Amino acid sequence: MxxxxxxxxxxxxxxxxxxxxxxxxxxxxxxxxxxxxxxxxxxxxxxxxxxxxxxxxxxxxxLPVRLTADADGVTVIEGFAGRRRLPWASIEAIGVARRSRFGLTAETLEIDAGDSLHLFGRYDLDAPPDEVAETLRAARPD
Incomplete structure (x- = not known):
């Protein structure tokens, strides 16, 4: 795709x-x-x-936008109101972590950039983390 x-x-x-x-x-x-x-x-x-x-x-x-992706990389929110640009080459892994507690399951999008790990929940993205991870993987150049 x-x-x-x-x-x-x-x-x-x-x-x-x-x-x-x-x-x-x-x-x-x-x-x-x-x-x-x-x-x-x-x-x-x-x-x-x-x-x-x-x-x-x-x-x-x-600062409502938490994450953007384009052909050159992704931009993530960092700290309270900062932004950090991550080129695709610096991103080691994109995944979704699932944790269950008290019968509830929480999903978190994880973007591993080697020296930093960026975490995004459902309410940071206004989309399911699985869908966002799939879109990011498709956006990443081979």
Whole structure:
């Protein structure tokens, strides 16, 4: 299967996910205000967690694309908001890891670049990791 003629494939966070995180942050703030009962520690804890959710949602809104692939290689998100370009020659393996726990199975796309391992879950890609791995393998020059 040849790589499509499009300049790049892009995988991004589902558009609804940052909204859910922001709603959760607002709900935590409201619950902290209502249920703290004058306890400043409970209120501060709720506000800290809400701030963390807000920062996480902001990252999803500002940098929604987690992975791109083109004829020259892939670009992955690295750290909180950085990007790293990986030429195809530096990629040693592309695979999907499956882990079961408590009756639930989680799949993770793994891109092994030798000195670094890049992991992407279903909600990083808005696609099943199996499909993304197949597309990346097809995109890779022989």
């Amino acid at each position: 040849p790589f499509p003629s499009s300049p790049a494939h892009r995988w991004r966070v589902p558009p609804a996910l940052p909204v859910v995180k922001l709603v959760g942050a607002v709900a935590l703030t409201a619950l902290g205000l209502v249920l703290s009962g004058g306890d400043p520690v409970a209120l501060v804890l709720a506000l800290v967690v809400a701030a963390g959710l807000t920062a996480w949602a902001a990252r999803d809104l500002l």
